[in-house]
Amino acid sequence: MGKLNPIQVKSLTAPGRYMDGDGLMLEVKPSGSKSWVVRLQAGGKRRDYGLGSFKDIGLSEARDLARDYRKKLRLGLDPLPRGAPLAGRPPLLRRPGPCTKSTSAGGATASMALSGSPH
Numbered sequence: 001m002g003k004l005n006p007i008q009v010k011s012l013t014a015p016g017r018y019m020d021g022d023g024l025m026l027e028v029k030p031s032g033s034k035s036w037v038v039r040l041q042a043g044g045k046r047r048d049y050g051l052g053s054f055k056d057i058g059l060s061e062a063r064d065l066a067r068d069y070r071k072k073l074r075l076g077l078d079p080l081p082r083g084a085p086l087a088g089r090p091p092l093l094r095r096p097g098p099c100t101k102s103t104s105a106g107g108a109t110a111s112m113a114l115s116g117s118p119h
Helices: 006-011 059-074
Strands: 016-021 024-028 034-042 045-053 100-105 108-113
Touching (some): 016 059, 024 059, 034 059
Antiparallel strands (some): 016 024, 034 045, 100 108
């Protein structure tokens, strides 16, 4: 593993996917943004896992994350279980309480929860 070096990674500007090895790649978008992706296979299915932006994660850390993802898959674990925040990153913030939507039926306004039941 380790075909890319930090100087190369920093200087890459042409859109495309640049392979580092063992499934790790740097994806450069036409906009110039760069992100790390690791391609892994488990249970006969191939999946690309986004590891994060190049601004936030350097080459060495991306290699470590890719190694951790591969290890979890070998142990039969999902590297990104649904609902679990990534280590070192805060979970998405959500507003407390139910979301409501105001609707108008025949000139009268009613407030309904997302479940569709009237209040």
